[in-house]
Amino acid sequence: MLDRLIPYVPSVLFVFAAIAAWLDVQRPGRGARGAFVALTILGLLARIATIVEPGLCPVSRTGSSLALIALFLALHVAITAHQSVPVRALAMLVLIALLDAASQLVGGPRAPFHPPPRERALAEIHGGVLLLAYAAFALAAVYSLLYLVLYRLMKTKRLGVWFERMPSLSQLEGRSHWALDAGFALLCAGLLLGFYTFAMFRGGVPWSDPKFVVAMLTWALFAAEMVCRRLLRWRGIRVMWMPMAGALVLVVLYAVGGSHPFWSPR
Amino acid sequence: MNGVVVVGISHKTASVELRERFALDSAAREQLARAVREALGVDEVLVLSTCNRTEVYAGALPSRERELEGGAIRELLLRLRPETGADGAAALFELRGLDAVEHAFEVACGLDSMVLGESQILAQLRQAFDEAAAREAIGPAFQELFSSAFRVAKRAHTETAISHGAASIGSVAVELAAKVFDDLASRTVLLLGAGDTGETIARALAERHVGKLRIAGRTVERSSRLAAQFQAEAMELSAALERFGDADIVLTAAAPPAGQYLLDLARVRRGLAARRGDELLLVDVGVPRNVEPAVKDLPDVFLYDLDDLHAVADATLERRQREAAKVKKFIAAAAEAFAAWWRTDLGMAPFLRLFHGHFERVRRRELERALSRLPAEHRELVERFSRSLVDKLLQAPTIKLRNGLGESAAARDLLRELFDLAREESGEEPK
Numbered sequence: 001m002l003d004r005l006i007p008y009v010p011s012v013l014f015v016f017a018a019i020a021a022w023l024d025v026q027r028p029g030r031g032a033r034g035a036f037v038a039l040t041i042l043g044l045l046a047r048i049a050t051i052v053e054p055g056l057c058p059v060s061r062t063g064s065s066l067a068l069i070a071l072f073l074a075l076h077v078a079i080t081a082h083q084s085v086p087v088r089a090l091a092m093l094v095l096i097a098l099l100d101a102a103s104q105l106v107g108g109p110r111a112p113f114h115p116p117p118r119e120r121a122l123a124e125i126h127g128g129v130l131l132l133a134y135a136a137f138a139l140a141a142v143y144s145l146l147y148l149v150l151y152r153l154m155k156t157k158r159l160g161v162w163f164e165r166m167p168s169l170s171q172l173e174g175r176s177h178w179a180l181d182a183g184f185a186l187l188c189a190g191l192l193l194g195f196y197t198f199a200m201f202r203g204g205v206p207w208s209d210p211k212f213v214v215a216m217l218t219w220a221l222f223a224a225e226m227v228c229r230r231l232l233r234w235r236g237i238r239v240m241w242m243p244m245a246g247a248l249v250l251v252v253l254y255a256v257g258g259s260h261p262f263w264s265p266r
Numbered sequence: 267m268n269g270v271v272v273v274g275i276s277h278k279t280a281s282v283e284l285r286e287r288f289a290l291d292s293a294a295r296e297q298l299a300r301a302v303r304e305a306l307g308v309d310e311v312l313v314l315s316t317c318n319r320t321e322v323y324a325g326a327l328p329s330r331e332r333e334l335e336g337g338a339i340r341e342l343l344l345r346l347r348p349e350t351g352a353d354g355a356a357a358l359f360e361l362r363g364l365d366a367v368e369h370a371f372e373v374a375c376g377l378d379s380m381v382l383g384e385s386q387i388l389a390q391l392r393q394a395f396d397e398a399a400a401r402e403a404i405g406p407a408f409q410e411l412f413s414s415a416f417r418v419a420k421r422a423h424t425e426t427a428i429s430h431g432a433a434s435i436g437s438v439a440v441e442l443a444a445k446v447f448d449d450l451a452s453r454t455v456l457l458l459g460a461g462d463t464g465e466t467i468a469r470a471l472a473e474r475h476v477g478k479l480r481i482a483g484r485t486v487e488r489s490s491r492l493a494a495q496f497q498a499e500a501m502e503l504s505a506a507l508e509r510f511g512d513a514d515i516v517l518t519a520a521a522p523p524a525g526q527y528l529l530d531l532a533r534v535r536r537g538l539a540a541r542r543g544d545e546l547l548l549v550d551v552g553v554p555r556n557v558e559p560a561v562k563d564l565p566d567v568f569l570y571d572l573d574d575l576h577a578v579a580d581a582t583l584e585r586r587q588r589e590a591a592k593v594k595k596f597i598a599a600a601a602e603a604f605a606a607w608w609r610t611d612l613g614m615a616p617f618l619r620l621f622h623g624h625f626e627r628v629r630r631r632e633l634e635r636a637l638s639r640l641p642a643e644h645r646e647l648v649e650r651f652s653r654s655l656v657d658k659l660l661q662a663p664t665i666k667l668r669n670g671l672g673e674s675a676a677a678r679d680l681l682r683e684l685f686d687l688a689r690e691e692s693g694e695e696p697k
Contacts, residue, residue, distance in 0.1 A: 027425065154445065154568050159438075159578050163445070164430055169545060170448040235543035236566045 007050055010067075011101040013043035014074070018093035025086040025165050036089065037081040040096075044074045047100065065131055067103035070096045072135035087165045091142050099138070122197040130190035134250055136183030137222070141247035143176035147240045173236065176243055177229065184222050191219060214253045221246050269407065269608075272366040273336035273343065273358060274314075274321030277380045280357035287350050288343070290315040292397070298322065298346060299403055305338040310408040312398040314373075316390045318380050323370065325407040327612065336360035367411060367604055371597040374415035375422040376429065383428035383586040388419050406615075410607055418600040425596075428589040431582035435463065435575045436470030438582075439549050442570060443471060443515050446545050454478040456506060456513035457498075458528060463551040463572070464519025465492065471515070472496045480513065482506030483520075511537030515547045518556035528556040531564075538566060551575070614672040621667070622660060624685050629656050 017039035024032035047067055077092050150166045153159065166172075194215075198206060206212045225242040228234045275288050290298060295313040302311045302324055310325035322339050340358055347354060361369050372378045379387050395412045398404050404412075423429050432438040447453050455476045457468045472479055479498035483489035486502050493500035503520070510516055510529065522528045529537075529548070534557070538546060548569045550557040555571055562569040633652050637645050671677050682688050 150445070154442070155562075157570070157574055157578070159431075159441075159581075161427070161430070166445065168444060168448040169446050174448070233542050235541075236545055238543045238565070 010043045010047035014097035021090040063103045063106045070099040126193040133186035140179035140243040144243040147172040269326040270366045271334040273339040276319035288320040310405045311403045314394040374419035422593040426589040433582045439467045453514040455515045458518045459520025527558040530558045
């Protein structure tokens with residue numbers, strides 16, 4: 001029984017961190033910030049302890065790859081906590097707690113992955129780069145969500161406590177765009193590396209693989225977002241829904257992951 | 267605790283005209299502080315002068331065992347500003363003892379401010395304190411009093427929402443602008459028309475150092491006058507309306523013909539097209555309204571009219587009123603702690619100095635006698651032993667004196683009698 005509960009300890013720590021962040025939103029300056037940073041770091045260390053399995057790459061299972069995304073985000077929260085607006089940290093920690101809990105619920109089959117060393121190394125880099133890209137997209141989605149919430153609060157003229165604790169719209173937009181740019185660059189690099197590895201060791205392109213199709217859809221959506229923002233110079237609400245849509249596609253990508261475990265041999 | 271007194275005027279007792287006459291510049295504050303010290307024979311004086319209050323705090327140590335009265339301060343203030351006459355005399359208030367202490371704490375927390383909970387007064391009080399310290403007019407009493415005031419104010423601002431939110435129309439507009447645009451220094455503000463409210467908001471935004479401020483009235487001459495005040499660019503209304511999409515924040519305070527809008531839906535749509543999704547903040551403080559209400563439904567536009575701004579400010583003040591009850595509890599606790607400190611640490615300090623001094627002198631005298639007969643290697647040990655012995659013997663009586671026994675004159679007299687302290691008070695050596 002205890003063995004089955006232990007993997008959820010980091011999720012519980014992230015939930016407590018989110019509660020501390022919520023207290024920081026309600027009543028700043030009572031040590032709540034210190035508490036959520038400490039709990040986030042504890043959760044992070046606890047998850048690292050459970051995610052690292054000897055001889056197994058953390059990106060080889062759906063669950064552990066989700067946990068890795070949560071880890072990247074938790075690291076971001078811990079590093080930027082001193083300059084973070086409480087609502088932003090709260091939104092991030094809620095997402096981290098959900099991703100981390102989902103990582104344990106999903107689990108995924110342990111892939112017997114024993115390819116030649118060179119293929120394995122490339123596969124691990126490919127998986128790691130893509131997970132970093134997904135973490136950046138998740139970050140962009142959180143900023144976009146906060147943007148939409150603040151936009152709505154301002155439109156409906158509800159300027160209460162939550163409004164006060166929010167960063168400005170332009171700050172949220174700027175950070176979302178920064179995360180999208182970083183995520184898109186990583187996505188391109190990760191996909192190219194995937195193509196190269198597949199072509200070199202298996203031959204051809206995996207057109208029939210649903211995971212490949214959804215990954216390409218993700219790329220197309222984020223590429224469209226880049227075109228709107230960079231070439232057409234769209235700003236504000238008309239582009240801020242896109243990271244949310246992208247996050248939804250990523251969820252689908254993980255949902256279809258069941259038929260294609262992360263980097264399992266064909 | 268009658269060694270603290272405050273005399274002054276504030277927005278609660280005097281009109282703005284009267285407050286203006288009592289306002290003191292740095293030289294006048296210094297002159298008044300010196301005069302108060304001489305007239306009352308006190309060492310501790312602090313003069314606070316802001317646009318909403320002019321207050322003089324005076325303090326005398328409890329060892330002087332005298333009750334301070336503010337009559338002399340009143341006279342000095344009225345002599346300094348004779349033109350205020352009977353109105354000035356009637357507007358002056360005086361608080362003594364614990365009331366004066368609580369007042370200082372309320373001022374620091376912003377509970378006595380015109381805009382409840384504002385924090386600017388705290389900086390002004392700190393400045394007055396630094397000024398008094400530079401004049402060497404801060405002693406142990408005011409050091410503790412104002413340190414406690416700053417502590418309780420910090421607690422109020424961090425642990426309650428007393429200073430949260432925007433509580434005036436100007437600050438609501440500034441807060442809205444800051445919530446839309448991160449960096450106001452790179453933004454352009456356009457003021458259309460120049461009513462009093464529009465001017466108030468433009469001033470509040472100018473104080474936040476907006477990038478460009480453009481002011482447009484019916485004529486360039488009229489807008490030029492206002493533009494000169496804010497180092498802004500003056501424009502003609504028609505030209506400004508054509509280019510209004512260039513601005514990020516538009517304040518409208520004009521008087522358009524009845525049934526017409528200065529900015530109608532079509533014009534705002536055209537202005538927005540060029541902005542490609544960049545947000546636009548429209549603050550309409552004109553009566554009748556200058557912006558067509560349907561504009562609020564357009565994407566990327568935030569339209570706030572006078573009623574909206576008032577509603578936000580009123581809601582903030584309502585919330586601050588609720589928080590004020592919590593701050594009052596902090597103040598009551600801090601005032602009680604200060605009173606206890608006054609009674610024990612400050613009130614007992616001279617007597618405890620005398621009491622401890624007696625034993626220290628006896629210790630030194632006996633130590634000198636003993637050391638002269640001891641070998642050198644034992645001297646340090648004996649010195650430490652004598653000090654430790656006296657400290658241990660005095661520990662319990664000192665605690666008892668601090669915890670209330672010292673407030674009893676009979677107890678102090680008994681100790682004076684027992685240890686012949688009166689002799690030492692007169693400067694004679696103990697037997």
